[in-house]
Amino acid sequence: MDIDISMDPQLLQSDKIVLQNLLRDIETTTKPETSSQPGTFRDHDDLSSMRALDELHDEVTVFTNWDxxxxxxxKGSIADVLNAYIPWAQGIVRNPVDVVFLTHIILYLCTSVPSAAFLYYHFTWLQAVLHVLMQLSYCGSFTLMLHNHIHNNGLLKKQYAWFDNTWPYILEPLMGHTWDSYYYHHVKHHHVEGNGPEDLSSTIRYQRDELTHFLMYVGRFxxxxxxxxxxxxxxxxxxALALKSGANEMGSYLFIYLMAHWQFYPTLFVLIIPLILMRIGLMVGNYGQHALVDESDPASDFxxxxxxxxxxSNRHCFNDGWHTSHxxxxxxxxxxxxxAFLKAKQxxxxxxxxxxxxxxxxxxxYRILAKDYRYLANCLVPIGDQIGMSxxxxxxxxxxxxxxxxxEEIQEKFYKGQKMQRQAKEKDQLYISKL
Structure with missing residues (x-):
C-alpha cells in the first residue's frame, strides 16, 4: 500500500512524535526487510517515542501559535515581558503548564467584552461585522478551553475560584453559548450516553453521508x-439537573430577548448570530467526531x-483531535x-x-457528506490490519x-450488550465476594 502522509510543520511536537511512530510501524510491517527483528524494533521505537513525549510533558504552553x-x-522587551508574565501566570493557573488558558481568558476579556460594549454604545455596521468575524476566530479555542474548564471543575487555583467561576458567565453569551448548557449537555449527558441511542446528539439513527439526514440532525438540536x-x-x-439545565437555558433566552428589546442590532451581532453559529458549529463538529461508527460494535469507544x-484540532483547540482518548x-x-495513545496503542x-x-x-x-471516501482513505493513518488494505x-x-x-440493530447491539455486561459484572462481583 502506498503511504502518502505529509508532516505539517505546524503540528505540535507531540503530534509529530506519535505520527512518526505510526509511520515507522507501517514501514516495518510493509517492509520487514528494513529490520531483522520488526517486533523488537517496534518495542524499542515505542520506548524512544515515549521518552521523547515525557521530555515534552512539563513544557509550558503560553500561546497556541507558538511552542x-x-x-x-x-534579553529584550518581549523576552522581559514573557519572563515576568509566565511565572506570574503559573501562580494563578491550577496546572503550571496551562499558562495558555490565562492568556486566552485575558485576550477575550480585553477584546470581546470592550468590542461588544462599544457596539451598544455606538453601533456601526462595519464594527458589527468585524466583531462577528473576531468571535468566529475565537470560538474554537474558547469552546475547548471551556471544555477543559467543565471537565475539571475549573482551570485556576482555589484562591482564584471567584474569578474562575465568573469569567464563563461573562464570555459564554458573547461566544454563542447559553449559560452552563455546554456543561449539562456535554458532561452530564453526552459522556454518560457516549453516542448511544439515548444520546440527544447521537449519530447512529442517521445515514451519515446523506445531506438530508445531516440537516435533520443539526435542525433537531x-x-x-x-x-x-x-x-x-x-x-x-x-x-435537579432537569431544573438547572432548563432554568439556565430559559434564563439565557430571556437575557437575549431583553437585550434585543433594548437594542436589537447590537444584540443581533453580539448575542444572536454567535449563538446560531456556535450551535451549528458544535453539531458539525460532533457529527465529524461520531459519523464513523463500527457496524459490529458501535458501543465501543474505540x-x-x-x-x-x-x-x-490539536494546536489551536487543546488536543481536541484525540477524541477517542478523551x-x-x-x-x-x-x-x-x-x-496515553502511545501507551494504549495495542x-x-x-x-x-x-x-x-x-x-x-x-x-x-464535509468529506463524508460529499461521499469522498478516497480522500478520507488518503488521510487515514492505518494501524493493525488496516496496514495491509488498499x-x-x-x-x-x-x-x-x-x-x-x-x-432492531440498536436493541441488539446496545441494550442486549449492556445487559450481558451487567450480568458479567454481577458474576465477577459474586466471585470476588466469595473469595
Whole structure:
C-alpha cells in the first residue's frame, strides 16, 4: 500500500512524535526487510517515542501559535515581558503548564467584552461585522478551553475560584453559548450516553453521508435541545439537573430577548448570530467526531469515535483531535493524550480504531457528506490490519461505517450488550465476594 502522509510543520511536537511512530510501524510491517527483528524494533521505537513525549510533558504552553522553544529568550522587551508574565501566570493557573488558558481568558476579556460594549454604545455596521468575524476566530479555542474548564471543575487555583467561576458567565453569551448548557449537555449527558441511542446528539439513527439526514440532525438540536435535555434528565430521575439545565437555558433566552428589546442590532451581532453559529458549529463538529461508527460494535469507544492528528484540532483547540482518548478518560489532561495513545496503542489496534492526519472535524463532516471516501482513505493513518488494505479497501471500509442503524440493530447491539455486561459484572462481583 502506498503511504502518502505529509508532516505539517505546524503540528505540535507531540503530534509529530506519535505520527512518526505510526509511520515507522507501517514501514516495518510493509517492509520487514528494513529490520531483522520488526517486533523488537517496534518495542524499542515505542520506548524512544515515549521518552521523547515525557521530555515534552512539563513544557509550558503560553500561546497556541507558538511552542515554548519558539518564544524569545534572553534579553529584550518581549523576552522581559514573557519572563515576568509566565511565572506570574503559573501562580494563578491550577496546572503550571496551562499558562495558555490565562492568556486566552485575558485576550477575550480585553477584546470581546470592550468590542461588544462599544457596539451598544455606538453601533456601526462595519464594527458589527468585524466583531462577528473576531468571535468566529475565537470560538474554537474558547469552546475547548471551556471544555477543559467543565471537565475539571475549573482551570485556576482555589484562591482564584471567584474569578474562575465568573469569567464563563461573562464570555459564554458573547461566544454563542447559553449559560452552563455546554456543561449539562456535554458532561452530564453526552459522556454518560457516549453516542448511544439515548444520546440527544447521537449519530447512529442517521445515514451519515446523506445531506438530508445531516440537516435533520443539526435542525433537531437547534430547535429542540432546550426542551429535550431537561426531559432527558427527568426520564433519568435527575430532577435537579432537569431544573438547572432548563432554568439556565430559559434564563439565557430571556437575557437575549431583553437585550434585543433594548437594542436589537447590537444584540443581533453580539448575542444572536454567535449563538446560531456556535450551535451549528458544535453539531458539525460532533457529527465529524461520531459519523464513523463500527457496524459490529458501535458501543465501543474505540469504534464510535476517531483520532485526528492535525493542526486546527490539536494546536489551536487543546488536543481536541484525540477524541477517542478523551472518551476513554474524560478527566485526562489535554497534554496527556499523545502519551496515553502511545501507551494504549495495542488497544487501539485491537479495537480497530481510526486515526486520521491532516484533516479536522469540519472537513471530516464535509468529506463524508460529499461521499469522498478516497480522500478520507488518503488521510487515514492505518494501524493493525488496516496496514495491509488498499486505498479502495480502506475507502469501502470507511463507507460502511456511515450506515444508519435500524431500531432492531440498536436493541441488539446496545441494550442486549449492556445487559450481558451487567450480568458479567454481577458474576465477577459474586466471585470476588466469595473469595
Amino acid at each position: 515554548q522553544k519558539d518564544l524569545p529568550a534572553g 437547534i430547535a429542540l435541545v432546550w426542551i429535550e435535555l431537561p426531559l432527558y434528565f427527568l426520564r433519568k430521575h435527575k430532577t 469504534r464510535s469515535s476517531i483520532t485526528l492528528i492535525d493542526v486546527p 472518551h476513554l478518560n474524560p478527566l485526562r489532561h489535554w497534554k496527556d493524550h499523545p502519551r 488497544d487501539y489496534t485491537n479495537g480497530r480504531a481510526l486515526v486520521f492526519q491532516n484533516i479536522d472535524y469540519l472537513m471530516m463532516t 486505498k479502495q479497501e480502506l475507502a469501502d471500509m470507511l463507507r460502511s461505517k456511515t450506515r444508519r442503524f435500524t431500531e
